[in-house]
Amino acid sequence: MYPASYYKNTVGRQVQCTLCPHNCLLLPGEIGRCQTRTNKGGRLFSLNYGLLSAVSTDPIEKKPLYHFYPGSSILSIGSLGCNLSCDFCQNCSISQPEPEAFSQYPFREPGDMVQKALFHRDNIGLAFTYNEPTVFYEYMLECAIQLREHGLKNVMVTNGFINQEPLRTLLKYIDAFNIDLKSFRNDFYRKLATASLRPILDAILTVASSGIHMELTYLIIPGYNDSPAEWKEMIRWIEDNCGAETILHVSKYFPRHKLTSPPTPTQTMELFIAIARERIHYVYPGNNPQLDNHTHCPACGAMLIEREVYRTRVTGLTEQGSCKQCQKKIKGVFNTVI
Template sequence: MHPAILWRPVKNLDIQCEACSHFCYLKEGEKGKCGVRINQKGRLYTLVKDKIAALNLDPVEKKPLFHFLPGSKTLSLATMGCNFACIFCQNHSLSQPPKKDGTILGENISADSILQLAKEEGALSVSYTYSEPTIFIELVLEVSRKAQVEGIKNILVTNGYQSPKALEELGPYIQAANVDLKSFAECFYREYCQASLKTVLNNLEHMKKLGWWLEITTLVITELNDSPQELKNIARYIQNYLGKETPWHISRYHPSYKLNNPPTPLSTLEKAYEIGKEVGLDYVYLGNVPGHMSESTYCPACGKVVIARRGFTLLEINLKEGKCAFCDYKIAGDFSNLN
C-alpha cells in the first residue's frame, strides 16, 4: 500500500478520489469503484503501485497502434483493477477481481528494472495497458517520467475516463494513446460499463489538445452497438472532433465474461469499414480478422498500400520519411523508427 495522488479531503475522515471521472466519495475504509484505491484514516492509498500483474513484450500493433512506430516492440505492463465494469470485458481476469472479491495479485518490479528490460529487449516504448492505467496512475507516472529521460516513448491504452487533473498529470509524458470509444449512446455506457459517454468524448478532445497521437478502437458487439447509424455517428465524431487522419480500429467481438451474444459477422464489420470511409476517415482498420485487406494502410491520395500487414506482422513498407513512396503524400503518425 502506497500513498496515492489526486484526491482531496472532504470532512472528518471522508475523502474524494480525483483520479478518474467517477470522483468516488470514500468514507474511512472504503475502496473506489476500481477496487484498488482506498481511504485509510482520511488519506488515499493505492493498493497496486507495487503489484505488477502483467509484463509482456508486444508488437505495438497489438495495442492497436498502426501509425506509431510501426513494426516496433513495446513493453506492456498492467496491474489488476479497472474503473469500468464492462460485461463483455476481454481482460476480466485482470480487471475485475479486486472489485469482486478483493483479489490483488502482482509483483514488485521497480521502474528502473522495467526500463532496463525494455532496453534489453529493444522496445521503443512502454505501454500501460490490459486493465485501465488510470487506476495505477502513480506507477504510470513513475515509469513514464524515467522512460522519457531514457528516450523511450510512452503509450496509454485506455477507456478514456480520466479526470481532467489526471490528464494534465499524464500530459507531458504520454506520446500516444489508443482509446476505446465503445458506443455512441449514453444508455450503452450506463448499462454495460457503468460510465458516461460524454466524459469519454470530453477526454478525447482533451487528449487531442495535449498533443498525443490518438487511435480509436470500437469493439462492435452484435445487437448492442452494431447499427449503421451508431457506427456512422462514431465515424462522424472522429472526423469532426479528432480529425479525419485519426485511425479508427473496428474490432470483432467474441463472447466473453458475462456476455454471450454471437460473434460479430464479418459483413457487419465490412459495413462499418465502408461507413468510416464514406464519412471521410483516412484510415479505417478491421481488428480480429487476420488476413483481411483492411489490416493494411492505404495512401489517402493515391490509394496504394504504404504498409501491408497480416495480423500484427508487417509484410511491406512503402514509406519514405513518413510519406507515401508512390506519390509523396504525408501519412499521419509517427514513423520515425523507419527513417
C-alpha cells in the same frame, strides 16, 4: 499501499478521489469502485502500486497502434483493477479482481521495468495496458517519467474514463494513446460499462487537441452497439472533432465474461468499415484476419504498410512518413530511429 495523487478531503476524514469521473466519496476503510484505492485515516492510497499481473513484449500493432513505429516491439505491462465494469470485458480476471487477490502478484519497482525496457535493443518503450492504466496512475507516471529520461516511448491503452487534470499531467509523458470508444450512447455506457460517455469524449478531445499521437478503437457487439445510424453519427463526430486523418480500429467481438451475443459477423464489420471510410482515412479491422488491414495512401492508393496478422512491412513510406509515390504526408510517427 502507496499515497494516491488525486483526491481532496471533504468532511471529517472522508475523502473524494478525483482521478476518474466516478469521483468516489470514501469514508475511512472504504474502497473505491475500481477496487484499487482506499481511504486510510483520511488519506487516499493506491492498493495496486507496483503489482503487475502481466509483463510481455508485444508487437506495437497488438495495442493496437498502426501508425506509431509500425513493426516495432514494445514492453507491455498491466496491473489489477478497472474503473469500469464492462459486461463484455476480455480481461475480467485482472480487471475485476477481489482485493484479497492482490497479494498473489509480484511487486516490481518502476526502475525494474525501465531497466527491462532498456535491455532489449529493439524495444521502443513501455505500454501501459491489459487492465485500465488510469487505476495504476501513480506507477504508470513514475515509469513514464523515468523512461522519458532514457529517450524511450510511453504508450497508454485506455478506456478514456479519466478526469481532465490527471489526463493533462499524462500528456507531458505519454507519446501515444489508444482510446476505446465503446459506443456513442450514454445509455450503453451506463448499462454495460457502469460509466458515462461525456467524459470519454472529453478525454478524446483533449488528446486530439494536444497533438500527441492517438488511435481509437471500437468493438462492435451484435445487438448492443451495431446500429449503422448510430455509427454514422459517431463517425461524423470523429471527423468534425478529431479530423478525417484519425486512425480508427474496428474490432470483432467474441463472447466473454457476462455477454453471450455471437461474434460480430464479418458482413457487419465490412459495412461499418465502409461507412467509416467515407469520412475517415485510416480505418482498420481488428481480430478478423479475413479482412485486409494494410495501409494505403489516401491520396494515390499506393500500398504503404503491409500487415499479415502481426507481421508488418513498411514498404511505401519515406523515412519522414510520406507516401513514396505521391509524397502525401501520412498521419503518424514513423521514424524508426528512437
